[in-house]
Structures are given as structure tokens and as C-alpha cells.
Amino acid sequence: MxxxxxxxxxxxxxxxxxxxxxxxxxxxxxxxxxxxxxxxxxxxxxxxxxxxxxxxxxxxxxxxxxxxxxxxxxxxxxxxxxxxxxxxxxxxxxxxxxxxxxxxxxxxxxxxxxxxxxxxxxxxxxxxxxINRESDIITGSVARVAKGMVYINLGKTEAILGPTEQMPNEDYNHGDRIKTYIVEVKKTTKGPQIVVSRTHPGLIKRLFELEVPEIHEGVVEIKSISREAGSRTKIAVESKDPNVDPVGACVGPKGTRVQSIVDELKGEKIDIIKYSKDPSEFIASSLSPSKVLSAVVNPDEKTAKVVVPDYQLSLAIGKEGQNARLAAKLTGWKIDIKSESQVKEE
Incomplete structure (x- = not known):
């Protein structure tokens, strides 16, 4: 030398x-x-x-x-x-x-x-x-699909989208541009391993933060999210300004804001619910699009008995119980839904 x-x-x-x-x-x-x-x-x-x-x-x-x-x-x-x-x-x-x-x-x-x-x-x-971008959204292109794993090109490195993090209604083809949520960044002997997700509720949160200026600015706050990826999501929002409607802000003019998120999620339905400190009111709203006649809560057991019109019972429960399940997850309360007829019989 x-x-x-x-x-x-x-x-x-x-x-x-x-x-x-x-x-x-x-x-x-x-x-x-x-x-x-x-x-x-x-x-x-x-x-x-x-x-x-x-x-x-x-x-x-x-x-x-x-x-x-x-x-x-x-x-x-x-x-x-x-x-x-x-x-x-x-x-x-x-x-x-x-x-x-x-x-x-x-x-x-x-x-x-x-x-x-x-x-x-x-x-x-x-x-x-x-590592500084954990819990953030990143856009990349599908590099390859092998053994159920999707490898996404991020420029300097690749991210891994595992089978459980993939949306059930999505196909991943070479060159497709997709947004993913960074779940974890790990150090390995072969370099950093970046684990991303399309099913994580955090993806919904970050998409709304990007799409809705009022959320980005802190005027509207996301209180909770419940999600069954590829099918339906419920999101509870609250406004810190009495002059700003939190649901309207998230929906956007003619529904443009929420529609762009639905498009990104390949048609996943999104229910935007106004958060309330009153558990009865919040639980009633969480069962949207169903109408609720009454919601009686038991704070000690954190349970709620909800009564809906007879013709709304199947809507409140949802297909295979999905609507009720998502509402319970969104509110953190165990919800028992009954129709008017069932209550009268009892």
C-alpha cells in the first residue's frame, strides 16, 4: 500500500x-x-x-x-x-x-x-x-412477489409486506405503486429489515392526517379506529373548535377527502363517527349507519344495552356481526343489541 x-x-x-x-x-x-x-x-x-x-x-x-x-x-x-x-x-x-x-x-x-x-x-x-419513520406512511413500488411475501422497492432499500399485512382484496403486481405503513424497522446482519403493512389501523390514521388539513393542524383529533382491513373501518373524530364539524372535515367537499382514502384502500368502506364523552351517545353513533332508539350503559361492567327499530336490527349487527364488532372495538364497550320487539317480549 x-x-x-x-x-x-x-x-x-x-x-x-x-x-x-x-x-x-x-x-x-x-x-x-x-x-x-x-x-x-x-x-x-x-x-x-x-x-x-x-x-x-x-x-x-x-x-x-x-x-x-x-x-x-x-x-x-x-x-x-x-x-x-x-x-x-x-x-x-x-x-x-x-x-x-x-x-x-x-x-x-x-x-x-x-x-x-x-x-x-x-x-x-x-x-x-x-427507524425515525416508524408509524409513518411510505410510498414504494412492488419489486417482486415470492412465497407469499411482497417486496417493495423504497429506493435505498426494500420493505417486506408479509401475508398477514396484505389486504385480502388486493393483488400485488410488479411495478405497482402502493402506500404502506411502517410497522417496524429491525437491524439484521444483512442490513435493516423494514416491515410494512396495508392492514394496520395506523395506515388509516396517517391517510386521514395527510388528506384532512384540520387533522394535520390539530383542530380535529382522531380518538379511535377499528378496522377489518379490505372490508370496513370505523373512525371516531372530535373537533377542538366548536365552529368545525369533525365529520364534515373528514368527508370533505362532496366527499372528496374520504373518497380518495377509499380509493387508496381499494373500496374499503369507512364510517366516520363523531366522538362524544357521553358513552351512550358515542355507542349510539358507533353503530352507524344503523339508527339507535336507546343505549343504556353499565359503567361498572363497561357494557351497553342498545335498542334499535326492528327493521334496523340486521343493519346494526351487520353481516356476520361486523358492524357490532367494529362498534365495540371503537368504543371499548361490550354492546348487546336488541330490537324493539325483543325488548317488549322480555
Missing amino acids: NMEFIEALQQIQKDKGISKEILIDAIEAALISSYKRNFGTSQNVRVEIERDTGDVRVYSQKQVVEEVEDDLLEISIEDAKAIDSNYDAGDVIEREVTPRNFGRIAAQTAKQVVVQRIREAERGVVFEEF
């Missing part, structure tokens, strides 16, 4: 932000292994790279001891003092043992170490970028 190599390390430090000293230390450590492997020795050695010239030197190290047990690692006090009278037990004697052709091995090893460190640094940059 030579001065050009040192200049190259300085350029890497400037471009990639990897310290030249860290690189040199890593190369020196790797060269110790290379020396032992190529020259079949188990003796202690130290490798030193001259910071100014790039010259590489190898030094064998032996410890001065009273009684020698291993010639490769130790030297007697008598022999040490023959070299220099100042040596004493416990000191380490170094002697240069740089092989004639070690420069070629050093250059190959250095290249491997530098490439590896650059790759690690770049992975670190990607990890730091995406």
Missing part, C-alpha cells in the same frame, strides 16, 4: 463519513489474521500502517518471562537483556517480521475491509433514516 491508499481513505472519510482512523484500525486487525493465515504462524503479532506513507509493517511480539514455556510467545529475561539491558519480566519485545510479498496481501485485505465497512456504514445510514 502507498500514499494513494491513504488519500483514498481520506476521500472515503469525506464522502461516506467513515473515520479514516476507524478504517485503518479495522484494516490492521484484519491484517493480523491475514498474516497468521498466509504464513502459518500462531505467534503474537502487531500490524502497523504508517498514517503518512501507507507503509505496512508486521512486528512479532514476545513477552519477557522468568521461565519460557512457549518459544513463539515468550522470551527469557537472559535473552531479552542480551538485546537490551533495560528489559525486565512482563515487558514485551517487538521485532519486525514483515514478509517481502506482504504488500499484495495487505492491499487485497484492505480493499475487502474498506468495502465491508462502507457497506455497513450505508446500512447504518438507511437504518437511521427509516
